[in-house]
Amino acid sequence: MSLLIAWITKYYYRLLLCLFGCLIFLLLDSFLGLMPTFAAEKIVVRYGLFEQSLPIADIRKYGETKEVSGDLQSFLSYLNAKEQQQLQDALQVKMSLDIAALNKLTDTTIGKQILSVVSQAVARRDQAGVQALRSAIILGAKSQEGLGIISFLEAYPSNRLVIDLPKATKLVSMANLSSSSSDTSPKDNLSSSPIWQIALQYQILATQGKQYLGCLYGDSISAELGNSLGEGTFNFGLNGLSTISLVEQLQRLIPAKVKCQKAIIAVGGNDALYGMSDDLFSKKLQEAIALVRTMGTKEIFLIPAFYSTVAASLDPTVAAPLPKVEQINALINQVAAKEQIPVAAEGIAPLYENNVLKDNLTSDGDHLNAEGIKIYRQALLEILGKQ
Incomplete structure (x- = not known):
């Protein structure tokens, strides 16, 4: 089980970067009135019955101060120094985006296709995966710091953002x-x-x-x-x-x-x-x-x-x-x-x-x-x- 945890945790890091890369140009118009107002508190990676979670507040603190919580330390222990630095660098990326221009992407076929693929990697009990991503992206982009990994995670309209690892592998080729x-x-x-x-x-x-x-x-x-x-x-x-x-x-x-x-x-x-x-x-x-x-x-x-x-x-x-x-x-x-x-x-x-x-x-x-x-x-x- 420890080897499985190590593999999933290392993939979790790569997936986080991949997910951000896929989402960064997908600021789509949202139906915010239909979505819950609460935001994500944890990001969870699911592989079958196995789950590994990490508080988003810990990720923000690490990005801002490099302070490592106990939960985050467990995650970082599976990364070497180079990978930890890459994660730290990725957390510093904050994009200032043209809201009006990105809203127009709702009418593009390619925008809808990519968002649909990304939503398949996010596990939800309802059918609002695309809608939830739209909400998270638009709120994250409108935040004072701009759209980044942390602002997106914090804006996701659920108390947990659950990533289905097997389905998420489909995103890898899109990120290249x-x-x-x-x-x-x-x-x-x-x-x-x-x-x-x-x-x-x-x-x-x-x-x-x-x-x-x-x-x-x-x-x-x-x-x-x-x-x-x-x-x-x-x-x-x-x-x-x-x-x-x-x-x-x-x-x-x-x-x-x-x-x-x-x-x-x-x-x-x-x-x-x-x-x-x-x-x-x-x-x-x-x-x-x-x-x-x-x-x-x-x-x-x-x-x-x-x-x-x-x-x-x-x-x-x-x-x-x-x-x-x-x-x-x-x-x-x-x-x-x-x-x-x-x-x-x-x-x-x-x-x-x-x-x-x-x-x-x-x-x-x-x-x-x-x-x-x-x-x-x-x-x-x-x-x-x-x-």
């Missing part, structure tokens, strides 16, 4: 924005991902006809920042993005008539991971630059592809080999010279030592932790002239 099998090389097939499609649909609805002082286009490292670059900016970062999907993203955004005075393009890491050829990468980056210019952009800045740690670079399931990232960055410099636009490398230089990501600025060897994000955000603010 760039899918690849073990016997094939990673590739950019984001456009076929339901999560990518709904994330992009949200961006279109949120920015349609608007003008921004600054726009950020990038992959998961940029997406980590959320919309935290200040008033008049928008973060179009998407997990798994390469120059291929960036071109697709821009082609979808242009008909929405969004305008950006300054644009920052931060891609290349996934291009290196996908093993993209030099010619294709250069071609797609130039296409992206041309598309951005049609959006009324006066200034464009390129950010070099992000390096990982040495250990991460040796694992093809985590990050690209460092020599390939070097190669991509050389191509970025070549395209920048041809297009007569700057490469803003100085601001992110503190992230690295000899072109290797510093261990103290990452939680997984590839993405930035809170301190790393702070450095990256500062660099972007300087480019945008906000510092």
Whole structure:
């Protein structure tokens, strides 16, 4: 039984992140008048007859102060130091979302499909699973801190949020924005991902006809920042993005008539991971630059592809080999010279030592932790002239 508990508890952590990833773009209009007014006090993982519960108040306290209760300590004991840090980082994610834009997702087929799938993993005695998720998401997003794991859990309209573990495994594939099998090389097939499609649909609805002082286009490292670059900016970062999907993203955004005075393009890491050829990468980056210019952009800045740690670079399931990232960055410099636009490398230089990501600025060897994000955000603010 102890092995079963260990396995379920570790999966519980992964599921928490997966559930949040699936829900973050699904702020749907709710029928609050039909729902109970009480909120969840515990999150419960159910596997057959076995249940493991954790007070949500303990999760909030841990996220805010790192204070560990007795119940939480039992849970954390099954996680190593790296996984505990990843959980702590995930609890810090709080998204400020455009309520009006996200409400319109109620009319999209993909939004309804994803919410329906997510609701199947939440065990309830009634048939109000979708409705309950709607209530939790809209109330969580309207909270002062924005939508995050904790605000969602606290807003769920039941005293317990019960996750059916076997059904929840169906969500894992949905959370992967760039899918690849073990016997094939990673590739950019984001456009076929339901999560990518709904994330992009949200961006279109949120920015349609608007003008921004600054726009950020990038992959998961940029997406980590959320919309935290200040008033008049928008973060179009998407997990798994390469120059291929960036071109697709821009082609979808242009008909929405969004305008950006300054644009920052931060891609290349996934291009290196996908093993993209030099010619294709250069071609797609130039296409992206041309598309951005049609959006009324006066200034464009390129950010070099992000390096990982040495250990991460040796694992093809985590990050690209460092020599390939070097190669991509050389191509970025070549395209920048041809297009007569700057490469803003100085601001992110503190992230690295000899072109290797510093261990103290990452939680997984590839993405930035809170301190790393702070450095990256500062660099972007300087480019945008906000510092």
